[in-house]
Amino acid sequence: MSTPQVVVHRDKELMARAAAARLITKIVDAQAARGAASVVLTGGRNGNALLAALAESPARDAVDWARLDVWWGDERFLPDGDPERNVTQAAGLLDSVPLDPARVHPMAASDGPYGSDVEAAAEAYAAELAAAAGPGDHGRVPAFDVLMLGVGPDTHVASLFPEHPAVREQTRTVVGVHGSPKPPPTRISLTLPAIRAAHEVWLLAAGEDKAGAVALALSAPGELQAPASGAQGLSRTLWLLDRSAAAKLPRDLYPPASA
Numbered sequence: 001m002s003t004p005q006v007v008v009h010r011d012k013e014l015m016a017r018a019a020a021a022r023l024i025t026k027i028v029d030a031q032a033a034r035g036a037a038s039v040v041l042t043g044g045r046n047g048n049a050l051l052a053a054l055a056e057s058p059a060r061d062a063v064d065w066a067r068l069d070v071w072w073g074d075e076r077f078l079p080d081g082d083p084e085r086n087v088t089q090a091a092g093l094l095d096s097v098p099l100d101p102a103r104v105h106p107m108a109a110s111d112g113p114y115g116s117d118v119e120a121a122a123e124a125y126a127a128e129l130a131a132a133a134g135p136g137d138h139g140r141v142p143a144f145d146v147l148m149l150g151v152g153p154d155t156h157v158a159s160l161f162p163e164h165p166a167v168r169e170q171t172r173t174v175v176g177v178h179g180s181p182k183p184p185p186t187r188i189s190l191t192l193p194a195i196r197a198a199h200e201v202w203l204l205a206a207g208e209d210k211a212g213a214v215a216l217a218l219s220a221p222g223e224l225q226a227p228a229s230g231a232q233g234l235s236r237t238l239w240l241l242d243r244s245a246a247a248k249l250p251r252d253l254y255p256p257a258s259a
């Protein structure tokens, strides 16, 4: 696993624009090298700000959107079209670029083919990931080019909350989450082993309310107490912050260029 790197931007708007530019470059490079690219989207304020910046960027036209696989790290298990669903909140981007619908992989809704059975919905997503994993991927999920995660004020990532059963999962790649401390209570989430199959994991945090979580997760506690600390990429783990979210980082963790 890779050692976390920290990048601090002036404010959350610049952070979103810079992360969008970084993502465009990664996708274009992966497509040039292999013909296709894969990303995992996150929900939450910072993930949505990044997607809005991506939709507005003139450089988005450099991406071959039809050769991009789009997955989600977690979903709120609600009816299709519910405004709280992460996929609904991503519509501003998804509807504005020419993606191949067969390469867009939302998690099931609570009124979808599995009804209210969140475990069945999680198993189905695990099967979809396994079917997409290639022989070189060394596992049951594709080696995503970039997997993005918003970091919650309690250090949760995806729907992996501190001390919750889902954060302890070592076998399955996708789980149903019950009793989430953040509404809604029922969710679907990739697990830490699935997250750690990505080449690059980017953790996004902006705003004062994230400062404690960022400092805690980067100060090497266990992943049960601070799930964000267990989210690492095979080749890169990047923390993309604004100054407010970086405010409580110990000086030795602060990148020299931002000091």
Ligand SMILES: O=C1O[C@H](COP(=O)(O)O)[C@@H](O)[C@H](O)[C@H]1O
Pocket: 042, 043, 044, 045, 046, 047, 073, 074, 075, 076, 086, 149, 150, 151, 152, 153, 157, 158, 159, 182
């Ligand atoms: O519930 C969730 O929360 C996190 C973080 O959200 P934020 O609004 O505090 O930035 C998000 O990344 C995750 O995907 C989501 O389902």
